[in-house]
Amino acid sequence: MPQERARLRRVCGFRRSTWFLILYVTFYCLYLILGAIIFASLESPIERKIVQNLTKFRKDFLSRNPCVSDEDLESLIVEVVAASNRGVSAVRNVSSEPNWSFGQSLFFSSTVVTTIGYGHVTPLSKGGKVFCMIYAMLGIPLTLVLLTALVERLMVPSTLFLQFLNSRLGHLYPPFNIRLLHLMLMATLLLILIFSLPAAAFAWLEPEWDYLDSLYYCFISLTTVGLGDYIPGDSPNQPYRPFYKVATTCYLIVGLTFTMLTLTIFYEIPQLNFGVLFLMRSDETTSDPEKVRLQTPGAIGPKYTQQRNDQIKGHKVETPTPEDTTPVHARP
Structure with a gap:
């Protein structure tokens, strides 16, 4: 009967932790979208300005050096960018340092x-x-x-x-x-x-x-x-x-x-x-029979249970309460 009720709960709806996870994933996706919008609004104007300056510099360079064709300049730029992407700088002073x-x-x-x-x-x-x-x-x-x-x-x-x-x-x-x-x-x-x-x-x-x-x-x-x-x-x-x-x-x-x-x-x-x-929660993780067997008291074996009982017999077991905020390192 308890197993039937657990099965019905799994069929009828999600657990609270699952709903929290869904809400968190939704919030995370919205956070990524918000970041994309803000970054785009902040960086796009500067990127357009750099592109305009670079285009102007390229035109000025070609006008001052008529012997250099646009194709040759493009080939040089491609090689320089490819080398820079591999960590090799084309600047004279920097490239001297390996x-x-x-x-x-x-x-x-x-x-x-x-x-x-x-x-x-x-x-x-x-x-x-x-x-x-x-x-x-x-x-x-x-x-x-x-x-x-x-x-x-x-x-x-x-x-x-x-x-x-x-x-x-x-x-x-x-x-x-x-x-x-x-x-x-x-x-x-x-x-x-x-x-x-x-x-x-x-x-x-x-x-x-x-x-x-x-x-x-x-x-x-x-x-x-x-x-x-x-x-x-x-x-x-x-x-x-x-x-x-x-x-x-x-x-x-x-x-x-x-x-x-x-x-x-x-x-x-x-x-x-x-x-x-x-x-x-524990009731959400007990659908596996092997997990149920391992979580059942005494299922590990009578020898272990007897040893555990001998260890705690005559001693008070101290379990930290939820209000105890002392870290593990600070507990006596």
């Missing part, structure tokens, strides 16, 4: 394994493309393991700081408010150390970047978007270019670690974890 020096190659390797992928430099040979796929397939999991291990270590002082706030403010504010204060303080520290100060350094080192360009580069890189429109160390006559590339690589690793730390602190606050709205 793209595959040690510093440049180390910077490229870091953008591959961190999934930033600027795209301004790409493998040119077939062997390089094959090696890049193998290198990324092994390097990306290794990077995730490294970042996870570093975040776990950094959660220890973060949790100690949360305990300090609880000891000083616990009698004045509820636990949720203290968790929010802890999150805001850690996020402010992230903004200062990982975004604001490095952006000021990039604005000072890069002659063609202002502070907004530098801050934009830091955000696009540490969110692993990696558009590739701003690359540090690629300006003409850049001094100490290899060292600059290595230092930028270290910055990306450290920045990604602190970004993941902030996200971890955010997700550990239950009231802010909206992902639970899309989780299916």
